Amino acid sequence: xxxxxxxxxxxxxxxxxxxxxxxxxxxxxxxxxxxxxxxxxxxxxxxxxxxxxxxxxxxxxxxxxxxxxxxxxxxxxxxxxxxxxxxxxxxxxxxxxxxxxxxxxxxxxxxxxxxxxxxxxxxxxxxxxxxxxxxxxxxxxxxxxxxxxxxxxxxxxxxxxxxxxxxxxxxxxxxxxxxxxxxxxxxxxxxxxxxxxxxxx
Numbered sequence: 001x002x003x004x005x006x007x008x009x010x011x012x013x014x015x016x017x018x019x020x021x022x023x024x025x026x027x028x029x030x031x032x033x034x035x036x037x038x039x040x041x042x043x044x045x046x047x048x049x050x051x052x053x054x055x056x057x058x059x060x061x062x063x064x065x066x067x068x069x070x071x072x073x074x075x076x077x078x079x080x081x082x083x084x085x086x087x088x089x090x091x092x093x094x095x096x097x098x099x100x101x102x103x104x105x106x107x108x109x110x111x112x113x114x115x116x117x118x119x120x121x122x123x124x125x126x127x128x129x130x131x132x133x134x135x136x137x138x139x140x141x142x143x144x145x146x147x148x149x150x151x152x153x154x155x156x157x158x159x160x161x162x163x164x165x166x167x168x169x170x171x172x173x174x175x176x177x178x179x180x181x182x183x184x185x186x187x188x189x190x191x192x193x194x195x196x197x198x199x200x201x
Contacts, residue, residue, distance in 0.1 A: 023035070030059075032059065035054065037083065045142050049122070053086050053087065054086075055078065057078055093158060098121055100120050102161060105173075106174060114131040115131070116128055116130065125154060125161075125168055126138065127139060152164045152165075
């Protein structure tokens with residue numbers, strides 16, 4: 001199998017028109033099989049999102065010599081094995097993103113804030129402030145196009161966040177704390193404003 005990052009340039013013109021089908025192309029006198037499968041995934045924070053699975057490889061000369069049926073069978077088996085492996089890897093990522101359960105802490109204004117990253121789904125990082133208990137809350141940030149352009153990634157590898165992601169998560173703990181502290185210290189005024197606004201309606 002060729003590496004996935006070398007796939008597009010060589011076979012791009014075939015992928016655009018035959019998504020989800022195995023195509024056969026000649027390259028340097030050899031017969032290649034080419035496959036791409038695009039799967040749409042649910043998203044809360046983006047207009048659309050998808051995952052792409054790809055496979056390609058050279059059909060051995062001895063298989064080619066056996067005819068069309070043998071070639072199709074060989075290509076299908078190779079594609080099935082490669083896509084199965086890619087989807088198994090993606091499933092592990094999805095499970096981690098759904099529940100990373102990664103402890104984080106930071107000291108702000110002399111107060112130790114403790115919490116955890118509770119989700120990394122849909123290109124986000126979501127955290128929960130757990131201690132001090134009276135300031136508990138949740139918040140998230142989206143790692144979108146701007147983050148990608150800046151080179152900011154969420155993961156080093158499966159199960160491990162980057163330093164930037166952990167620093168971002170700690171920053172969210174501070175923001176939650178500041179917001180909850182403000183709400184508690186100004187509860188009477190905030191409640192009065194809400195009451196007056198309801199009466200105005």
